[in-house]
Amino acid sequence: MQGFVSGMHRSAARGSSVEFAEYRKYSPGDDPRFLDWRIFAKTDRFYIREFEADTNLRCYIVVDTSGSMRFGTGTVQRIDRAKSIAATLAHVLINQGDAVGLCGIGQSAPSDIPPRRAAKHLPVIYNRLADLKAANGNLLVSGLHQLAERIKQRSLVIVISDFFDEVSLLLECFKHLRFKKHDVALFHLLAPKELTFDFESPVNLVDTETGASLATDPLLLRDAYLESLNAYLQELRVGCANFRIDYQMHRLDNEYEKLLTDFFVSRLRRRRSSRA
Amino acid sequence: MNYLQPAMLWALPAMLIPVAVHLLNKMxxxxxxxxxxxxxxxxxxxxxxxAKLREILLLAARTLLILAIVLAFSRPISGGWLAKAISTTPECVIVLLDRSSSMGARTSINGGSKLERALSIVKESTAQHPARRYVLVENVDRQPLELQDISGLDSLELTVQTDTAANIPAMFQTAVEYLVHNQIAQSEIWVLSDLQATNWRIDDPSWKSVSEAITGLGQGTGVYVIDLSMAGAENTSTAAISATLRESDGYESGDKHGSPIHSPRASQLALKISLNTNKTQQHSLPTFLTVNGARSQSDVPLAGQRQTELFRLDYPETKAGWAKCEIPVDSSPGDNAAYFAWPPARRAVATVVGDPASASTRRIQLAAAPTSDSRQRSASIIPSRFLDSELLERTDLLVWADGTPSMEQVNLIMKWLEAGGVFLLFPPASEGASGLNGISWNRIESTEQSQPITSWDENDGPLSKTESGTNLPLHQVSVLTRQTPVTPQNSHVVATFSDGQSFLTRVPSGKGQLYLAATRVSESWSSLQDGTVLVPLLQRLLTQGLALREPLCMGIAGEWRPDPDEVWTFEPDCIGAEDQSNTRTRTPRTHSGVYRCGNRIIALNRPPTEDAHEAVHPGEILGLLPSSQTHVYEGAIESTSADEASEVWPLLMGLAIALLFSESILSTSKLNLTTRKPMEEGTTRVSRFGSVAL
Structure with a gap:
């Protein structure tokens, strides 16, 4: 991460922290202050000592506000869970001195809040989250591409969505974000029914985004649906792995605290492993 | 399709229940x-x-399930003629039962006969479909008999197998008259017959009136013909042709040295039978002869499918007797026996009318009776003026050698001919009418060249082949002068010249036969006087005259009608011991066999028409009767039970079970789906794409 202040997050760039990172051969233009004269005395070669750069975090929390986010369990809608997760993440990150921005991607124009680390920024985020409504269109793919172009500094981009779109298109977005040197984490929110498709009686399924309906006997569609969903999840997960993207799937009937704990723990492990 | 419980069909609207449930489910x-x-x-x-296919299948399965159950409870009848017949309950069912000789045919030696099959069909049908009234018309009496108890049909004497023929159009006529007389509108005529063409008589003009009468009865009258014809069964039949008792001349064939043996009073019995077979592998046929109760056996070599066999037996008596010829029982037991009877032997008498001094007349006398002291035959010459009724009464063959009979004599001769006898008339040598039965003579034709005789009936009649199969030498007869007769339409030309003119013509006259020759026994007319043709011709005509004047000894069962005052009893020795129990039902009107009345004896055989196996085609029957009211169904013995009328509810119940099973499979297919474990967070699902950690 790269910020204007020193933070608790290890930066991808080499910096001026006290933690030694590695040696590398001197090249013209390097700061001679980092020449290791002892090594020169031993080997007659110039080596530069590099240290880990600790920096603060710039995080963009992207909340999908497409119509499909209205779906959920009987008590929780996906958009509500997304807001909760986003609010929790914002609270944690701002409290530890990181800058947090918010971006809602839906039918309406993207509503960005640029990242700030001030504590007074948190209510702004909360208010904006409260204003977010799940609209009818799905503009996640285009919204992410626009976001990738808008963000000028390397950031952590956390996308909270159901990702109901073509996996290839989604992976193109993620690739775009990664190309812009952003760290990307996905929170994939799925309702239990979307995972089990366990309707007991014939239903008329109404698309929450387009309003199209499909009257069917779910018992007949279930196998094919689960097969298709399974293929989609596998493709998505493999794609994320290829692009080194954190992927967390969350069932709406589960508590999201565990999801966040797992997320943070995985980030911590990743940091340690990369340091090792 | 017809139903024994049609009220159950009111439940058919229940089929709409699954449709309604389906629609409600949609809503x-x-x-x-x-x-x-x-x-x-x-x-x-x-x-x-x-999903749509599954819905349609489910809906169809449920609908058909209800349909099958409802139909099963309504007990439909299908697969046979009865199903068609019982569409409405008729007021009257008339059963036309053909119990002719051919209905005794079986599929195998131990199998049932066609008649038994017919009775079985009637009993089963009436048990399943009782009508208000049943009437039986069988082929012998052809009288409508109202049946009180149809279940006892096979115990009636009127349903016993007979050796008679059937007149199907006459039986129809009886049935129609009964329906018209009783004014029955709703009726059915069940015809159980083997469709034998000789019994159905499709050329009979009465079919037209029968058809019109059935049409007039209206659509309420239906005709159901049960076809019991059966083709392809192997069969051999025998039939009686003649039985002749000849008293010996005293000289038989001779001893081992060739010398004639004188054995006075010895007689010879000649039994002629015909054998017909459709077997190709059989080379000889065991034949059993029973003569006056004495039984013997001989093997007859079979030369073809049709042949005539002559049995010559020494017969020590001259009185009347009977015989029976049997062949082994086969698929048609009714045609395996032939019965014979013959009258006491008597001398045949020929009378030659002509000039006693004429050589040609004398030659004719000698040709008719070669030995003057013969006990078999005698011939005398009388001038025409001496011919009277008393003389004619003793005469079997009358030969008119010269001139023409007077009108008074013509009357006497015609009366004599009506009662039997044979009259041979030579040309009168004068043109004009003869006064006999519309016969006249053309002018005399004389030629220097002999007019050859080129064709004659060599199979039957007085010019037929000898018993050894040799043709008579008619082609050697030289005819220089001839006078051909002009004969009526019922005449039959026996032999013709090369130009088509008749040499010998036969004119039937009552029981007798009139023969007209076109030339005389005279040197100036022809070479008939040589005797090579004249002798066998006159001998045969004398034998024929004798047979025609004998009292009837052989007849046709069903056709021969005894005088009502006479009591004829069945000769029990003429049938086997196994059939002795049936002698009570055997009467001259119904059964073949030998019957006695005092000293008189008669052998009755089945009608020759019963040996003709051709059957009418069902299409021809539909042409004879109103096609819209007539139905022909197969009911032959070899037919399978599937062809019979039967209740189909077991089939429907089986179908219902199958539908239920199908419905359950379609319905429970969701169980298989719901048993799939839903995806859980963090679990691993195996798919065709491999393992994925979630």
Whole structure:
């Protein structure tokens, strides 16, 4: 991460922290202050000592506000869970001195809040989250591409969505974000029914985004649906792995605290492993 | 399709229940918001089609299930003629039962006969479909008999197998008259017959009136013909042709040295039978002869499918007797026996009318009776003026050698001919009418060249082949002068010249036969006087005259009618011991066999028409009767039970079970789907794409 202040997050760039990172051969233009004269005395070669750069975090929390986010369990809608997760993440990150921005991607124009680390920024985020409504269109793919172009500094981009779109298109977005040197984490929110498709009686399924309906006997569609969903999840997960993207799937009937704990723990492990 | 419990068909609207449930179920679809439509749209096309197919199959299975159950309870009848027949309950059912000789045919030696099959069909049908009234018309009496108890049909004497023929159009006529007389509108005529063409007589003019009468009865009258014809069964039959008792001349064939043996009073019995077979592998046929109760056996070599066999037996007596010829029992036992009877032997008498001093007349006398002291035959010459009724009464063959009979003599001769006898008339040598039965003579034709005789009936009649199969030498007869007769339409030309003119013509006259020759026994007319043709011709005509004047000894069962005052009893020795119990039902009107009345004896055989196996085609029957009211069904013995009328509820119940099973499979297919474990967070699902950690 790269910020204007020193933070608790290890930066991808080499910096001026006290933690030694590695040696590398001197090249013209390097700061001679980092020449290791002892090594020169031993080997007659110039080596530069590099240290880990600790920096603060710039995080963009992207909340999908497409119509499909209205779906959920009987008590929780996906958009509500997304807001909760986003609010929790914002609270944690701002409290530890990181800058947090918010971006809602839906039918309406993207509503960005640029990242700030001030504590007074948190209510702004909360208010904006409260204003977010799940609209009818799905503009996640285009919204992410626009976001990738808008963000000028390397950031952590956390996308909270159901990702109901073509996996290839989604992976193109993620690739775009990664190309812009952003760290990307996905929170994939799925309702239990979307995972089990366990309707007991014939239903008329109404698309929450387009309003199209499909009257069917779910018992007949279930196998094919689960097969298709399974293929989609596998493709998505493999794609994320290829692009080194954190992927967390969350069932709406589960508590999201565990999801966040797992997320943070995985980030911590990743940091340690990369340091090792 | 017809039903024994048609009231159950009122439950058929229950078939709409699954349809209604289906529609209600459609209305019960709940609207559910759904986000992951992305995946459903991918699979919608195939799945929707499968879902619709499944719905249609389920709906069809449930509807058909109810239909099958309702139909099963309504007990439908299918697969046979009865199903068609019982569409409405008729007021009267008339059973036309053909119990002719051919109805005794069986599929195998131990199998049932066609008649038994027919009775079985009637009993089964009436048990399943009782009508208000049953009437039986059988082929012998052809009188309508109202039956009180149809179940005892096979115990009636009127349903016993006979050796008679059937007149199917006459039976129809009886049935129609009964229906018209009793004014029955709703009726059915069941005809149980083997469709033998000689019995159905499709050329009979009465069919037209029968058809019109049935049409006039209206659509309420139906005709159901049960076809019991059966083709292809191997069969051999025998039939009696003649039985002749000849008293010996005293000289038989001779001893071993060739010398004639004088054995006065010895007689010879000649039995002629015909054998017909459709077997190709049989080379000889065991034949059993029973003469006056004495039984013997001989093997007859078979030369073809049709042949005539002559049995010559020494017969020590001259009185009347009977005989029976049997062949082994086969598929048609009714045609395996032939019965014979003959009168006491007597001398045949020929009378030659002509000039006693004429050589040609004398030659004719000698040709008719070669030995003057013969006990078999005698011939005398008388001038025409001495011919009277008393002389004619003793005469079997009358030969008119010269001139023409007077009108008074013509009357006497015609009366004599009506009672039997044979009259041979030579040309009168004068043109004009003869006064005999419309016969006249053409002018005399004389030629220097002999007019050859080129064709004659060599199989039957007085010019037929000898018993050894040799033709008579008619082609050697030289005819220089001839006078051909002009004969009526019922005449039959026995022999013709090369130009087509008749040499010998036969004119039937009552029981007798009139023969007209076209030339005389005279040197100036022809070479008939040589005797090579004249002798056998006159001998045969004398034998024929004798037979025609004998009292009837052989007849046709069913056709021969004894005087009502006479009591004829069955000769029990003429049938086997196994059939002795049936002698009570054997009467001259119904059964073949030998019957006695005092000293008189008669042998009755089945009608020759019963040996003709040709059957009328069902299409011809539909042409004879109103086609819209007539139905022909197969009911032959070899037919399978599937062709019979039968209740089909077991089939329907089986179908219902199958439908129930199908419905359960279609319905429970959802169980298989719901048993799939839903995906859980963090679990691993195995799919065709491999393992994925979630």
């Amino acid at each position: 019960r679809y709940k609207n559910v918001d759904w986000a992951a439509m992305h995946f459903l749209l991918k699979i919608q096309k195939d799945s929707t089609r499968r």
